[in-house]
Amino acid sequence: MEIAAFQASLLDDAPAIEVGPLGTSVRRVGLARGAWVDVRPRWIVGADVLFERLRDRVPWRAEQRTMYDRVVDIPRLLAFYDERASLPDPALGAAKRVLDEHYAAELGEGFATAGLCLYRDGRDSVAWHGDRVGPGGFRDTMVAIAVLGAPRALLLRPRGGGGPAIRHDLGHGDLLVMGGSCQRTWDHAVPKTARPVGPRISVQFRPRGVR
Template sequence: MDFQGTLFAPTDDETAETSYERIQLDRGAWVDIARGWLPDPDDVFAALVNGVPWREERRQMYDRVVDVPRLLHTYLQGDPLPHPRLAEARGRLTAHYLPELGEPFVTAGCCYYRDGHDSVAWHGDRIGRGRANDTMVAIVSVGDPRRLALRPTGGGKGMSIQMGHGDLVVMGGSCQRTWEHSIPKVSSAGPRISVQFRPRNVF
């Protein structure tokens, strides 16, 4: 199934709101998808690669400590973002979703998937208010396409979205509480960076 649509289409170097594709999931969850949503994705990608203070992390996994298979950095509320298009994107997302979300997007978590071996396991953003309250997470993807997989928590029929260069996916409703998402490993892929815009106290 091809979920095409644009949330904002550039006009005279500005970004004008148009339309988006909403997919209703089970249990009160939904996903919005917008293809080619971010203007100047090549410039944004280069700025992220070269300007973000990427860090490696290690985490306890059962009886051993393992490397997290991606590089990370989080811009907290008030931190300047590494490209003006990202600040513009956060502002426009807030303006568009404020009637539904009721609050602004304030943080920007960045993940750098260097190749197909980098990934993120199944999870929901359930630390903080996302554990008990409906919220939204808006993901902007730049770089090589990667598959975002989603499945209901506890089992059931899932779905996947191929996120391309400059694409936007917004997970809303009960999605963080009742569904899980992941970026699976693949045999071959180029570098890709995701920027996850979140409201306050959602992790």
């Protein structure tokens, strides 16, 4: 597994990992069609330490998918923890508890699963999509994304067009939560980049059945 060199942030030299509070530190931005995003910069203190632990300890796997008439490699490494599985680091359990405390009343349930993606360099990406398998395809839900490692752009645009893309540069412990109708009415992507960028891990917390 070849991964680009990781350069820690000068703003995150904490030796210990701490998941911050949410509350009034979260900034909500309303989108069209009943969607919204919440943003909490530097939510995880010591995020670079957590990045290195997950990079080294998670059993990352490469996957393939059929596209038209050929099988292609998915351009990132993956790991998935369902609601019965133990998360790979105590800090992720702490993050899930903070998310549940803040969002469960609005969401109507807690977050159940954690999907992890390792973007090894700028060639790794995820195409435009919404998490519309399961409940996300027919009712409002939330997907919370904590990003560790080098910042990369996460883009959002209305499904089917009708507006410019919105860009969020996320890394080193930032949190972005997509809520309301976002999975049904908007798409999101992490595009490839020719710029030299370091590796990145995103952790997606989702309610039961949302993929």
